[in-house]
Amino acid sequence: MTSPRLVAKIESEKPTLRLAVLIDADNAQAAVIEGLLAEIARFGEATVKRIYGDFTAPTSASWKKVLHKYSIKPVQQFAYTIGKNATDSTLIIDAMDLLYTRKFDGFCLMTSDSDFTGLAVRIREEGLTVLGFGEQKTPEAFRNACHKFIFTEVLRPALEESELDGNADESKSSKKYKKSSEKDKTEDKKETFPTQFLLTALEQSSDDEGWAELGTFGSYLNKLQPDFDSRLYGYKKLSQLVKAKQDLFVTEERDVAGGTHKALYVRAK
Structure with missing residues (x-):
């Protein structure tokens, strides 16, 4: 059942919830971080912001550029064994530690990984709000384990027409293609209006x-x-x-x- 506190927050402009924001860098995109934090602000205050991943890896380069700007604490987790995700374990352990401090009203979990379904369920059992954020590929099990799940595609900054001016032809073509793709996706969604x-x-x-x-x-x-x-x-x-x-x-x-x-x-x- 949806948390009464969450329901009150959906249309409210006065955030009251104390939230812990935990980001799985292996299954999230840095491009949506500004939109993510703005969305979280609708529900409450992000009193803890942590991101988990191996920041020595080239794939984490985009995250390193935004961590300082948005005051997100990086939690370094080396990949000790190929094929094993140590990041998931570290995030879950931290989440449980924060849960038992009893200082939070809810958790924001940014990931597209179904491995966190059990964590979301456990947090809900404690009576806390769970907000999930992930891409549309996120498995249904994790989405339904959250009180509210928000697709990160809707949090991406829209491209302005002015961004297309003065850039190289290749850049223009790339951005126009991206806008066209986003438009096509929107139209697809409209065709399947529920x-x-x-x-x-x-x-x-x-x-x-x-x-x-x-x-x-x-x-x-x-x-x-x-x-x-x-x-x-x-x-x-x-x-x-x-x-x-x-x-x-x-x-x-x-x-x-x-x-x-x-x-x-x-x-x-």
């Missing part, structure tokens, strides 16, 4: 008249599918998605009792 999934979640979260408050609707979406993210379908927020899909939803803003702001309600069309 209509039935959204309508099912809306039905489960609605009142007798078929209306659901957006926060309640979002909570049910995450209970049913922790890796659901409106950004995968071209919308920054769930509110933008339901307003845009007028063929599926009807939206209505209502005054909040005792407040000055309005709440968004949604029902199936």
